Amino acid sequence: HNRPNLRTAGGAIGTPWLFPSSRPGRHIDPQAIMQRLRALGVNLLGSRNTALQQLVSEIPAPLVAEMLGYSDQVTQRHAALAGTTWANYATARNVANSQKETDW
Structure with missing residues (x-):
């Protein structure tokens, strides 16, 4: 059961970001999210x-x-x-x- 995305969609405790970054207190860059969505065919x-x-x-x-x-x-x-x-x-x-x- 490899679940690498537990920190996305508000899963991280203590952060105001819906999509927190791997860097504490930061959010994922919007360009990175767009690239991921495009890769999924959105x-x-x-x-x-x-x-x-x-x-x-x-x-x-x-x-x-x-x-x-x-x-x-x-x-x-x-x-x-x-x-x-x-x-x-x-x-x-x-x-x-x-x-x-x-x-x-």
Whole structure:
């Protein structure tokens, strides 16, 4: 039972890092993590783009841009690729509100 990765994923006691380094008090370099993921066949760009498209389908693109430091154009492009531009959101809200007013 060779289990060399017991120190990863928060297994090390006394460290604030999710992925602690072999050096005490340090984290694994992000480039090292990316290299390991690529070696395992994980498409990092595709994963990031998919996560961003999912996020802009749930939250308006301008808010995502502000929260994550992206340009508004980038998040709008991802929203369009995700099939939701939030342009219909305001229209749908106005229609729903006007229907509520006429239901009285």
